[in-house]
Amino acid sequence: MKRLIYFGVLAFALWTGAGMAQNGPLRIEITDGVIEPLTFAVPMFEAENIEAVTIATEMSRIVATDLSSSGLFREVPPSRFIAQRSSFDEPVRYPDWRAINTQALVTAAVKTNSFGRLTVKFRIFDIYSGVQLGSGMQLSGSTKAVRRMAHKVADQVYARITGEGPYFDSKIVFVSESGPKDQRLKRLAIMDYDGENLQFLTGNENTVLAPRVSQDGKQVLYTSWETGFPQIYLLNVSSAARKRLPTPDNGMAFSPRFSPDAKRVVYSFEQGGNTDIYLLDIASARSARMTSSPSIDTAPSFSPDGRTIVFESDRSGTQQLYVMPVTGGAPKRISFGNGRYGTPVWSPRGDLIAFTKQSNGRFGIGVMRTDGSEERLLSASFLDEGPSWSPNGRVIMFTRETQGPKGAPSLYSVDISGRNLRAMNLRSPASDPSWGPVLP
Amino acid sequence: MVTANARARSVRPRSRPTPHTAPAPEPLETDAETPQVVPVTAALNAALMAGDATPVAAEAATAPLAEQFIRGMQLAVAECWNLGALSSAALSTIVVVEMELTLDAKPVANSIKMLGYEGGDDISAERAFETALRAIRGCGAQGFELPKDQYATWRRVELTFNPEKMRVR
Numbered sequence: 001m002k003r004l005i006y007f008g009v010l011a012f013a014l015w016t017g018a019g020m021a022q023n024g025p026l027r028i029e030i031t032d033g034v035i036e037p038l039t040f041a042v043p044m045f046e047a048e049n050i051e052a053v054t055i056a057t058e059m060s061r062i063v064a065t066d067l068s069s070s071g072l073f074r075e076v077p078p079s080r081f082i083a084q085r086s087s088f089d090e091p092v093r094y095p096d097w098r099a100i101n102t103q104a105l106v107t108a109a110v111k112t113n114s115f116g117r118l119t120v121k122f123r124i125f126d127i128y129s130g131v132q133l134g135s136g137m138q139l140s141g142s143t144k145a146v147r148r149m150a151h152k153v154a155d156q157v158y159a160r161i162t163g164e165g166p167y168f169d170s171k172i173v174f175v176s177e178s179g180p181k182d183q184r185l186k187r188l189a190i191m192d193y194d195g196e197n198l199q200f201l202t203g204n205e206n207t208v209l210a211p212r213v214s215q216d217g218k219q220v221l222y223t224s225w226e227t228g229f230p231q232i233y234l235l236n237v238s239s240a241a242r243k244r245l246p247t248p249d250n251g252m253a254f255s256p257r258f259s260p261d262a263k264r265v266v267y268s269f270e271q272g273g274n275t276d277i278y279l280l281d282i283a284s285a286r287s288a289r290m291t292s293s294p295s296i297d298t299a300p301s302f303s304p305d306g307r308t309i310v311f312e313s314d315r316s317g318t319q320q321l322y323v324m325p326v327t328g329g330a331p332k333r334i335s336f337g338n339g340r341y342g343t344p345v346w347s348p349r350g351d352l353i354a355f356t357k358q359s360n361g362r363f364g365i366g367v368m369r370t371d372g373s374e375e376r377l378l379s380a381s382f383l384d385e386g387p388s389w390s391p392n393g394r395v396i397m398f399t400r401e402t403q404g405p406k407g408a409p410s411l412y413s414v415d416i417s418g419r420n421l422r423a424m425n426l427r428s429p430a431s432d433p434s435w436g437p438v439l440p
Numbered sequence: 441m442v443t444a445n446a447r448a449r450s451v452r453p454r455s456r457p458t459p460h461t462a463p464a465p466e467p468l469e470t471d472a473e474t475p476q477v478v479p480v481t482a483a484l485n486a487a488l489m490a491g492d493a494t495p496v497a498a499e500a501a502t503a504p505l506a507e508q509f510i511r512g513m514q515l516a517v518a519e520c521w522n523l524g525a526l527s528s529a530a531l532s533t534i535v536v537v538e539m540e541l542t543l544d545a546k547p548v549a550n551s552i553k554m555l556g557y558e559g560g561d562d563i564s565a566e567r568a569f570e571t572a573l574r575a576i577r578g579c580g581a582q583g584f585e586l587p588k589d590q591y592a593t594w595r596r597v598e599l600t601f602n603p604e605k606m607r608v609r
Binding site for chain 2: 026027028029032038072073128130164416
């Protein structure tokens with residue numbers, strides 16, 4: 001309330017201020033600024049023992065790469081550094097960093113012990129303000145987890161400076177593809193957010209589609225043609241054990257997604273040419289029908305509070321997005337733009353819904369408010385589809401497929417501002433990303 | 441596997457809208473001849489002594505600042521107000537910042553405070569304030585273009601940073 005009063009008084013003062021003698025402070029409103037990546041420097045981490053030298057070098061590069069990859073930061077290359085740091089506790093020479101237009105500085109020191117433990121301590125400095133941000137942090141872990149430790153450091157820097165949640169220390173499950181376009185072999189794979197540490201979760205004997213990671217990152221739902229028909233499977237990420245979910249036998253089950261607590265699964269079931277949305281309680285193995293329309297209702301996704309789903313349906317004559325309570329009720333259409341909308345996914349922050357839009361012969365990824373307002377397209381190409389949110393709700397990853405007989409899918413990411421469109425650097429074609437949570 | 445042993449965040453703002461003093465132990469980088477803040481009356485006297493001590497000059501000292509100077513300061517700060525690394529929530533937060541200027545129109549480092557904010561939570565406000573702080577310090581280090589004979593009118597400045605036009609959603 002005090003804040004509102006303050007702003008009311010301020011507005012009155014601004015309104016009446018022109019042309020009058022001035023008693024209080026000079027009041028100025030700044031409404032224009034610049035949108036540029038924040039410049040940062042990461043001097044090579046100090047190695048506190050000889051065994052940590054290689055690790056220190058590797059970690060400092062990973063941290064710098066993570067921050068740059070977000071598109072919100074731009075690295076000042078070490079070749080431009082004036083200040084040469086000799087120890088972690090050495091005072092920061094702010095003028096030297098200002099002189100090379102560095103806005104944020106990350107310093108760190110790394111040490112290992114004979115038990116295979118790695119400790120990294122780090123500090124973040126705001127160069128223009130001439131202060132350290134926060135009191136510094138220390139992380140410890142296995143020397144086998146150097147990349148993860150570096151991602152954790154980058155996450156803390158990113159979160160402290162931007163105010164967004166972290167996302168670098170996370171994994172992505174996707175469909176790894178190989179072979180000619182008309183005979184693609186598809187299997188599930190998992191990798192770090194930056195494409196490293198690729199591992200396969202299934203063989204390529206059965207085509208798989210649309211993996212969806214649970215909110216705790218421990219399980220994956222996917223659709224497989226193992227029985228000759230699409231059916232839904234549940235896979236344990238650590239053991240790779242899998243089981244078919246108990247969906248009805250007399251039709252095709254596909255497009256599954258977990259509820260936020262991973263106790264229920266919402267999915268599509270096709271029978272006799274009609275596709276509706278069902279809700280499966282995993283423990284009781286009971287499915288309940290959620291929609292009953294003579295149309296194709298598919299691609300359901302839960303809101304983060306688990307109370308609502310968004311899905312696509314052609315019940316209006318064209319493919320559009322609808323929301324409805326999980327407890328039942330009439331679906332409400334939320335997309336009204338020109339074109340067809342599909343594959344909606346609720347943001348983990350709950351504020352936006354990402355979708356695929358087909359319009360004028362092109363496909364793009366967009367976002368809108370959960371009531372359908374403020375629609376914005378973030379990408380467009382021959383074929384962009386299947387958005388998946390980063391755990392902090394700031395970045396969207398999706399599949400982009402190139403045109404022609406040699407066309408192949410690959411993974412791209414884009415900031416929700418529409419900036420920083422980037423291709424993932426993977427060795428083979430990839431599709432259907434599903435971004436998991438930040439690891440503990 | 442990995443554990444955080446220290447605090448995840450820095451000190452947060454106190455209950456709003458209590459003025460928030462920038463944690464700035466280090467003074468702004470200025471040349472050795474930078475004058476310190478002087479009381480208004482002393483500044484006025486100095487200005488009057490330096491020029492014609494006439495009623496016209498006295499009126500100038502209290503008259504509203506000409507639009508060109510206000511616009512100039514707006515542009516100068518805006519040039520350094522970089523919102524590129526702000527969270528979506530901080531981009532929806534308006535912060536009001538107060539500062540004091542020296543006679544050569546440079547911000548006094550420890551005078552920059554957040555008076556209040558609107559539209560976000562404490563953390564968003566703190567991030568938005570830090571961005572404003574960088575703008576003021578980055579582009580104010582050399583001094584703003586302001587008329588010395590009107591020091592009384594701009595010695596204290598209240599800046600409202602409103603990112604509405606810069607918002608991405």
